[in-house]
Amino acid sequence: MQQPFWRRFVRNRPAAFGLAFLAFVVVLALGAPLLFPGDPFRIVDMTFLPPFGAYLFGTDSLGRDIAAGIAHGGRTSLMVGLVASIVAVSIGTLLGAVAGFYRGWIDDALMRFTEFFQTIPTFLFAIVLVAIMSPSRGSIIVAIAVISWPPIARLVRGEFMAMREREFVQAAICLGMTDLAIIFRQILPNVLSPIIVAGSLMVATAILIEAALAFLGLGDSNAMSWGFMIGAGRSFLRDAWWLCAIPGIAILLTVLSINLVGEGVNDALNPRLRTL
């Protein structure tokens, strides 16, 4: 399985590009303390220096190095996106699996619960959660996870319901296996690929939400973030467009590459969709 999957994946050119760019972003984020040592909030030079001069991306309204902000902001974006997605996928998978496997009143109750979360305007709810817990990386991660798990729960529930009807699961019940063994050892391995795909696409969405929160001033004030940079540069749009444009392009390209990787994984896991 391993070899053909990898080969199918890299043969998909957009996915390969996405992976390459994502790798670049990860290296940049991990290497930020080495490439741009010191506090990214530190003032280094005059204000509003245009890009491609003394500083690669210029300086902002307070004279901070934008390139350093981009590198350090990448750490925040990737970390928040990844952790929030892992938490959301875990919650969603657990609830979806239980609802889909047991059906009946458990399913009804859990689905009412997810429906409830889907009726709350999600982003507004995230804003309230962050505000209540006071903005920090932790509270942002919690807020994003809380509003992101319902679609995963629905997906996993659907997969489990379909799998539950499959005869190999019925056979496992006939063999006398415990529910726990059936859920985790028989069904879960078979529904892992849609979960992985949805999870990887969720990282992209989570990065977008984090950026939007930071843009509105609800970011962690101790951590540099792309959304914060755009929010801070917003008032100077007329005279210093690069303050907003550059971090935005960073978000766009990162999210795009994650989406391309996610779709590449999907196509590589379901090869029959591509052959015809």
Next chain:
Amino acid sequence: MAIGPGTILYVVRRLLQAVPIVVGIVVLNFLLLQLAPGDAATVLAGEAGGAPPEYVAQLRERFGLDRPMHVQLLLYVKNVLTLDLGYSFRNSMPVSELIFGRLGPTLLLMGTTLIVSVLSGVLLGLVAATAVNTWRDRVISVAAVIAYATPLFWIGLMLILLFSIKLDWLPTTGMEDVVAFNEGWDRVLDIARHLVLPTLTLSLFYMALYTRMMRAAMLDQRGMDYVVTARSKGLAERLITYRHVLRNAVLPVVTMAGVQVGSLLGGSVIVESVFAWPGLGQLAFQSLFARDFNLLLGIFFLSACLVVLVNLIVDLVYLVLDPRIKLG
């Protein structure tokens, strides 16, 4: 599908079923907001410049914030069920008045966005699918992938930069030119001009989503057995696409549009903030920082009602589109 007594019964049932959900949302948010540091009294007192504790206590008593939490909650839920959303001490106005003043602009923005994104998504998806693997398909698909990854607030700023600042074609912010005192058609036109950029900004992501879904659904449906039947009847490909495939392919897009209403409301918070659009999202944002919780809860209540309502409308549309769906 005719609108008969069955449909009305169904609508009533759906609305009744939504009551516990909406009340639940209000209760949850009420409890959450109790956890927030500070309340309206502290904020008002703080603004008054370090007022004495007696003054704060007095304010609390006046707002009813000194009573035990469960009493406040029960009182609030009781009021909400009679559609009394309370009083905003911060704005010195009943909450319902404040909210309904802001509802129009938000509905206008959401409505145009919904229509623009669904229509253009369906159209672009159709064009891409009927020309699959040609340059038209590639251009549309690549544009959709990029639009799908673009942060809303950023593209809003970039549109302002391009169309308002550099080209000076469209107004930057607000919903209308208040000092111009336009009336009648002039006012409509003015609002329409202000509406272009916010709608475009908010639509972009959803347009990309629906385009991708529509394209996939078209390709999916084209492989179905009934298409082979239509070919075996001697139907031309164009007729097969427009008469048979199109309608089947639109169904998942409609479903998705319904699911996305909640997220659309969330997106409008950002867009309203970027374009200073005087809608509910802005109001919610301001009320949060003013600790004006009565107002914020009222907005949550109304948004939940809106989501329930739009979902119901989408389901009714679906009922017309798909004869297989039975009421229930």
Next chain:
Amino acid sequence: MSEPALLALHGLSVALPVWADRERAVSELSLELRRNEIVCVVGESGSGKSVLARAIMGLLPAPHVRVTGGRVLFEGEDLLRAGPERMRAIRGARIAMIFQEPMTALNPLMTIGRQIEEMVEIHLALTRRQRRARILALLEEVRLADPQRIMRAYPHELSGGQRQRAMIAMALILEPAILIADEPTTALDVTTQAQILALIKELQRKHQTGVLFITHDFGVVAEIADHVAVMQHGILVELGAAAQVLNAPRHDYTKSLIAAVPALTPRPRREMEAAPVLLEVSGVMKTFGTGAAWFARGDRRVHAVKSVDLAVRRGHTLGLVGESGSGKSTLARCIIRLIEPDAGTVRLGGVDLSALSRRQLRPHRKHIQMVFQDPFGSLNPRLTVVQLIAQGPITHGVAASEALAIARELLQLVRLDPAAADRFPHEFSGGQRQRIGIARALALKPDLLVADEPVSALDVSVQAQVLQLLADIRDRLELTMLFITHDLRVAAQVCDEIAVMHHGEIVEFGPTIDVFADPQHAYTRELLAAVPGRNWIPPQLQR
């Protein structure tokens, strides 16, 4: 034979895409179809018979599957050289087609009337009124009651048989010279199948249509064919008059296919009183769905099983026979407790299983095991064959090494190569997977084996092998079996006793030989009369 052929295929070849398991779907095939004649094309799955039908219609999924040579002469005109415009004029009007699954072959969002009308609209210039009159007349002709209602109905509002009748009406409305029928009765119940076959034959005689009938079922062939063409791996191996091919086949492949068809002669009687009762079912009941919901209209309950009593003696095989929706599978799942019955008791060897909770039942589960229908869905794709078979014993506390040894032994019992042990299910054919499923069930040494349509997804030759294997194992291990099937031929061959289910009730229960010789219930008689090719006795052939 003096009349010229309506349709003549000369050396037709169809290429498959490079990733397929063989180069050609159809290879240099020549065949003739005359007016007022039914030619049956018979073959197992993958024989290329459906590709042949689509090649004639010009409906191959281009560009991957395409015609590479030969001629398709329709009334002297080579269809392979006809332009798309010309082909569209012929399709529907001169050559019409019906399909296996009328549910998916009809557009779910369009009324039946509209879909038929569309066919008339494209080919003839008639007024709306004339079109409607014609449609109503034809719906009447295919014996759809209340044609007005059918016209306004959507496909999902009709039964499978009604949908196929509507499809036939649509195909015949322009009086085509040729009707191509691609397994049109395979998805239908046996009694409906008999009606549809009779209808096709009647309309074909009346309109003098040439019918190319594609099927895998020799019973159906015996029922309607004038001429038979047997296909294997894309090659036409035998062509002849129906009587000759059915009763005196010449080619070895035809012979093996016919030999694999179970004869409709029941198993001889066995001594009943000697054995004690192993399984006793009484008053089992199952209703699906709930009553009218709050503010909803109508009762959506389905009484799948209505108070059923049954007993199976040790060492015997009971056949549970019925059509789809009769409740036979639900009953089996209630017995094995994959579904919780609403009422009734199930006793196995004196233990009242229905009194046990799900948790208490778990250790008892090894006494009843099940073999499933779908050879593709019934094996976990992530486990190797030996793991699949060993997981039962391991669950019941057998040491892993010992369980794996048992599994390897069982592979031999079901006649699979021991080298297959460490491979994954997707590397096996349908018949081999069914063997793995049987081995998995046997690994727990069950007292009762429940087999739910274990051969109905298999080709006839594979079906014969799996049935033979099941019979051998049963006799060797003295297994008790509950055998669920819709196929009376299979039931006759395998079962000592038969219980006929209809609408959730057992309408007839007795030794197979008695039920076949002297059916008591009207429904049993109807079922027996509907078996395709019941008057044809397959010749005794050396396999």
